[in-house]
Amino acid sequence: MTEFGKQSLQAILQDLKPRSHFSYRQQKISNKERNSGIFLYGFPGNSPHPLLIIPHQKGSNIAATSVDIINQTCKTCADESYTVDYIFCLTSLQVIPVSHVTNLHGLALIAMELALRNATNTVSGIKKSLNGTAFDPFALACLENCLELYSGSVRTIVDSIGAFVSEHYVIAKVWLSTVMEAVATCEEGFAEKKGEVPPLTKENYDLFQLCNIALCIIHLLTPPLPP
Template identity: 55%
Template sequence: MWHCSLFSFSFSFCFLFFFLLIMNQNSLTIKAFSVDLINTTCKQCADKSTILNCDFCVSSLQAVPISHATNLQGLVIIAMGLANQNATNTVSSIDTMMGSEAFDPFAMGCLKDCSELYTNAVTTLKYSLKAFLLEDYATANVLVSGVMEAAVTCEEGFTEKEGEVTPLTKENYNLFELSDIALCIINLLSLNLPPMSS
């Protein structure tokens, strides 16, 4: 078993370490196993959810080269890494928005709330990855669910004022979907269920 220390945590390091591990395995076996792993996993997750978009799942995971030579555990790490990148970038975007004069006091209040939610989401994702790597799937499940709730709360904050346009809809959607992908695969692993063949 391997894990990255929370205090020296780096998603990039975890990706690299995971890649080095799988490269020690038989490459032909990996290739044969993972030819359609992303497609079948995303389809299975989308079939279980009324919210998860299968195309988004496939395109997001396939965009990371290492996903083509990994297993379900690797896909969870990739999804969490993408969610972490989204949340981190969104915090920076919110800071930029708050530094402009384009928003009224209500929207500024919502942006401040979203900044706190996303900052907490980054931390939560770090804890969730640590729990996942320790095979504490129950804790990882709860933490990732919390990240999804943060995206929903951010989005809903703007709707409290009629006619208010939400400037973070794309970011909220992406964070929710990426977290949902990780959550679904964690649940598959906790049930020891392989993805269904297409």
């Protein structure tokens, strides 16, 4: 198993539960809603997915507060899970403009939308690779398996977002964990042949980290069980 995959999958995937269907759709908001603490945000690029409603903060100290919440969230997640890369977390969230005017719920949505964009772009990249001549039959078979895993992951992340916005946090965490298992499986497939260099290591690592960050934030938002 890959270094980034083996560290947490056993612990994270112990309590996988049956899936239900959730979906989320594009929504329109009024100026009144925008002023009340909601921000409609679409990520750059040709994403086929709906825009998300991202909660945002108001006030003169937004900049300082947003930097603090991003830094503190990433630090907390890195402290609680040795599989969370603090620098990756910080840089990934900070480059998204709306992250500087949001709260913890918004950061979770941003991490999941980044994961969705990563998975969608990787599906496109794998399809191009399968149409090329750069890989031998073994690598092509691995890429076909990864394509299936990533295509399923796109749908699972969409369901995770739907579960999260519906406040079904446990289900959202289960599905994010499923995506993390899928990218580890993709990476491991190439290791079955000695000397094979996996062509998707960066994509796999990035998606694993983004889902792990979202997983941690949702855990922070999950109410504790009653005694």
